[in-house]
Each structure stands twice: as C-alpha cells, then as structure tokens.
Amino acid sequence: MDQSAFAAALLDPSLPVPGGVTCARGEPDATRFSIYRNNVVAGLSRALGERFPVVRRLVGDAFFNGMARAFLTTSLPQSPLIFAYGDTFPDFIAGFAPAAALPYLADTARLEAVWTRAYHAADATPLPAERLLAIAPERLPLVRLSPHPAAALARSDFAIGTIWQAHQAEAVGSVAAMAPECVLVTRPVFDVRVHVVPTADGVFADAVFRGEALGEAAAIAFARHPDFDFGHALLGLASLGAFAGSPSQGDPT
Incomplete structure (x- = not known):
C-alpha cells in the first residue's frame, strides 16, 4: 500500500x-x-482543542473545528506524542484569513504552545534568589545564568497574558486586548505558571536566556528602557523560577 x-x-x-x-x-x-x-480528523481536531483551549473559547467550537480541519490538511503530526501536535498552529492562525478580525489570536495560541512545552519540559531545581545575593557585586555583571528547562518568554503587541488569565475562569469578563505584554512561563515545581512581567524585564530575561552575562543583558535592557531596575528584575525573575543550575562567573580578563 x-x-x-x-x-x-x-x-x-x-x-x-x-x-x-x-x-x-x-x-x-x-x-x-x-x-x-x-x-x-475528529481526533486531531480534539487534540488541538485540548492544547489550545483559550483559542477555542475565543472563537467558539464551530469556528475552531473548522480552523483545525483546515490546519490538519497542511500539517499532520510529526511525532507519536499527540500532545506535541500543533507547534505550527499559531503560525497557521496568523495567516488564516477568517481569523483576521482577532489579531491577538495567533499570539494567544503561541502562549498556549509555550505553556504545553513548559508542562512537558525536563524537571530542574530553580536557582534560589539567595544564591545571587551571595555573589560579590563586582562579580555579578560577569555571571551567566542558565534558563530553567521550562522557562520561556512570549511577547506580543496584545495583552495575551491577561487574555489567558481571564479565560482560566468559568465566566470571562471584558479584557482590554490592545495592549502589549511580555509573558514569562515557568514551571518551578509541578504547576505551570504564567506571569505578565514588565517589558524591560522581558528584554533582560531574553538576553540572559540567550547566554549574555548579566552586565551585558542589563545594558541591553537599559538601552531600550532607561527606567530598567536591574536588581528588582534579576531577583524577581529568579523568584519566579526563570533560572536553574549554578551561576557561572566569567573571567574579567
């Protein structure tokens, strides 16, 4: 055959x-x-609905099922792990003309995809903020931190974190969607957590996640956001479970 x-x-x-x-x-x-x-078709559509429940609620069952069927004609599962199906669904939504009236829908789907990856990420012990407080101030700019395996950022021109949080309740009130948000997703222990963080903190975290030393990451954040608070951002991100492992202190020379 x-x-x-x-x-x-x-x-x-x-x-x-x-x-x-x-x-x-x-x-x-x-x-x-x-x-x-x-x-x-029904099974794959159901898998997408389970992975993207907020998107489904935003558009309704009938619209979601139609969108899911259109998606699966172009993208079949690449893994036997059905929970991983739909990694490219957010990009598909972005180009799906019938969904154009909801410009925040694709980014909301991206946040839900990040949530799923965080849920299934490897376990790791979060780096305690106290470990950072123990580092000498003159050495701190040289430190590099490893992102927690479950930590990831989702940034959007729309209030995707607020939208996501609102749809965790059975009854959803009005949400001001037209506001940019940076969202940090973590899973420090068992439960995935979704945090809306200041934009400057998101810029800083993104640089740290990419391997920049703390001093360079702070400089990047300062350049874009002069009101960036380095200490507040570093300890705040650590307390949310953004980092894992041990701090790595570079050679100043």
Missing part, C-alpha cells in the same frame, strides 16, 4: 479509497474508510 496516497486520502474526501483498503469481498470499502477518516 502506498502510504503517501493513504495519508493524502485521509485528509481529502475527494480522493478515491486507497488501494488495498477492501472489504471481505476484496472490493474497495469506501464506507469504512470514510469512518476511519472522520475518526482521524
């Missing part, structure tokens, strides 16, 4: 039943294949 033809027919009802899919009489069994096709 041609596996590529089989996969294509699963997603396109206009294609004929793949060769080899027959009933007991040896004839093509369109009815059974149609049932199988519907089960695959």
